[in-house]
Amino acid sequence: MILSRLPAPRAIRRARLAVASVVLASAALLAPAGALAQGMSSDPTLAQTLFEEGRRLMEAKAYAEACPKLAESQRLRPGTGTLLNLALCNEALGRTATAWGQFKEALFASKKEGNAAREAFAQEHIGALEPRLSKIVLKAESTPGLLVRVDGHDIPAAALGTPIPIDPGAHEVEATASGYSVWSTTVQVAENADLKTIAVPKLQPAPPAQAAAAPPGPAAGGAGSAGIAAGGSAGGGGGEGLRTAGFVIGGAGAAVLGVGAVFGILAAGQASDAEKDPALCPGKQCTPLGRKEIEAAETKALVSTIGFGVGVAAIGAGAILVLTSGRSEGEGASAPGRVHARVVPLLGPEGGGVGVVGAF
Structure with missing residues (x-):
């Protein structure tokens, strides 16, 4: 039987080092990002x-x-x-x-x-x-892609025709649609159970030059309605695309990092098992078959190292995209629970909000 001198401990150390590198680098990369997010939000x-x-x-x-x-x-x-x-x-x-x-x-x-x-x-x-709540009712003629805003906050299409609680005072109502002229008005809401009905007319097609220059507006009930429900103004734009791309890239990086960790664990286990197997490596001297097992473990360790590097790079790139995309407005606290209730938008001069109606 031919025995070969095997640096088995070196292979095992390499495999274990790959696992440790993945874990430690993940913590080093993600902990500051988490701390940064915590510092920003709390x-x-x-x-x-x-x-x-x-x-x-x-x-x-x-x-x-x-x-x-x-x-x-x-x-x-x-x-x-x-x-x-x-x-x-x-x-x-x-x-x-x-x-x-x-x-x-x-x-x-x-x-x-x-x-x-x-x-x-x-x-x-x-x-x-x-009993004192003042409300507005928005009624709109059908216009393709219509978006109605009150004080800059998008009103979901489902809320049109429904009395919406609103703070007393002056409020700006605006209606837009891609390819149509903007319509707007100001409504003065009084105190103590005032009810104002605003009829939004069918929008008129915009002049050709204006229609070509105007960017398409968001669909009613999309990001804007989410902004109202969260208690703030609607966010969006190019920053949202960067933010989404950042999360996608970062998620892919985390997945690759996980693959690297798995291969590192497999490598360490395979090398350790080979070293302890008296039929493969008696007295730390490995047979050709034992040597193949160790080489296979080293290959897994290499894959782990590569996966670790790619994963860290992707997570870093994703974090940069998220942090440079800007922060969405309207990230307020949401209601902690629902008890047989439905949510309706609330509107005030300094921001949107929600009301909850139903049985409690």
């Missing part, structure tokens, strides 16, 4: 500072200054207590629809958390606000 210290300052301003009845601070605190670190204070602040400013929607959201959150005191508090304010 800062507990700043959130608490803004909450306390907002509360101090509310106690001084400086509601116009307090509401933005509470809103930013809620964005940084969503919480039912902060949301209730924000609703109280908007109620004090006369933003009845905004406050009503926030109390509704806080009611669902309190139900989910099992906090009966907060649930009762939110329900009490909802009951007091509902």
